[in-house]
Amino acid sequence: MTARVAIVGAGPIGCAAAAFLVRAGHAPAMWSPTAGRLRRDRDAATVACTGALQGKVEFELLDSPDRLADFPVVLVCLPANAYAAVLGPLNAGWRSGQHVVVSGALSLAPLWIAAAAMGVQVTGWATTLTTAHFQQDGLLHVNPLRSRIDMATVGAAGAASARQTCAQLFGERFVAADSLLAPALANINPIAHAAEVIPNLTRMESGEAWSLFGNFTPVVGRLAEGLDRERRAVAMAFGLELPSLQQHYARSYHVPQGPLHTMAAAIVRNGMSPNGPAVLEHRYVLEDAPFGLAFLEALGGVADVRTPVLTACLSLLAAAYARDFRADNFLLDALGIPGTAVGTLLARCAAAASPASRAR
Structure with a gap:
């Protein structure tokens, strides 16, 4: 089943996540305050991949952070030093029932998001889906997906539901822990x-x-x-x-x-x-x-x-x-x-x- 997922962040990890979602038949969209490496064509962006993924992938590029509220799942792919400037304002716009997933969550950021956005399910991953980097020629070099990603969640839906959502998007590689400290450490x-x-x-x-x-x-x-x-x-x-x-x-x-x-x-x-x-x-x-x-x-x-x-x-x-x-x-x-x-x-x-x- 095709899933609608929004990605916050246009760095190598955000772009790699979008590429894997596209190849799996899903419909990702991306919002970023900066997206300089993306090839844009109106409301679409294209990334050329090499490594574990080959060829070009295209996905929707959102023109406003307000549109993130339209997506049931939002994957945050930001460095932690952008949390305050980027996630801080976004925290006021999450809607009840959304599932916000923080890739490579540091410093218990899911607790901070959950405290600011009532009714939102917030999941923290211990690491990123993969490793990736932009080459000098502009190609995105993507390594294979990690075989295991530890995660924990806070919210009414619970750990089993959050793990199932992550697995539906990226495969059976997620191990749910009963403490947000586990993925943080x-x-x-x-x-x-x-x-x-x-x-x-x-x-x-x-x-x-x-x-x-x-x-x-x-x-x-x-x-x-x-x-x-x-x-x-x-x-x-x-x-x-x-x-x-x-x-x-x-x-x-x-x-x-x-x-x-x-x-x-x-x-x-x-x-x-x-x-x-x-x-x-x-x-x-x-x-x-x-x-x-x-x-x-x-x-x-x-x-x-x-x-x-x-x-x-x-x-x-x-x-x-x-x-x-x-x-x-x-x-x-x-x-x-x-x-x-x-x-x-x-x-x-x-x-x-x-x-x-x-x-x-």
Whole structure:
């Protein structure tokens, strides 16, 4: 059955999601405050794909955010540092009964949306559907869909209904958890990106072209492993046992598990490594430092879990950028996370508890 889905965000992930929906026979539409890479023809947009998807796909381009209310399902594909500017105004326009899905949700954003929009089902995914990037020739390189995406939801429809909706759109790859903390802590992008960019900040500043996984050396691997241990320790303090970074890479890039630097080499051999950032003002820092690292550090404080590697990386980035990334995360105060108790936060995040699912 053809589904009508609106996508918010015209970056690589939003465009890849639209392409997969079109190929599955659905009818996506997209709204974005900026959509510079899209080829437009009146109310339609075209994206040329390579990789796991080949050829051109066309979908509707919405001329106003007001039209998002016409769609039963809205998939948000935005970096977290755009939440306040883009999602903030949209929160006033969601209608009761809509299902808003946040791809790669950071910092418990679904709780914030649900509090602002009564009667809306809000689902958070731990990661994105796939990895994708625009090449220099304008083609969108799309990797295969991830084999597993952890998710949780808040709203009257419940976890089973939300998981079914996601599966109808993108296939049986979704694992429903009974706490919104599960997908929030399962998102490995902040720790992976911190480990990848910190040793390469001068490359970014100089505008060099460099392979993200081609430069994933044993040093980067050790830093990533240290950050991952702390992420999983924080999760355990909240009763959650989560997949490791190695497991995530195996599922996302379809390479054998092993030391992280050897997995990175396999990703490069398979032609799935994008280039690393060529500018300092990149979401790997501007999004992931405040809404990923600072969020993990705050949760560690709530649960009395030490995070020395994570704190060091966050402080190093703050010094390099002369910027207080902790203060950039407005959701920490909006959700009252500092100073809360473990039990209180668990209770708030279990609003969508499903007896048939358990966070894992």
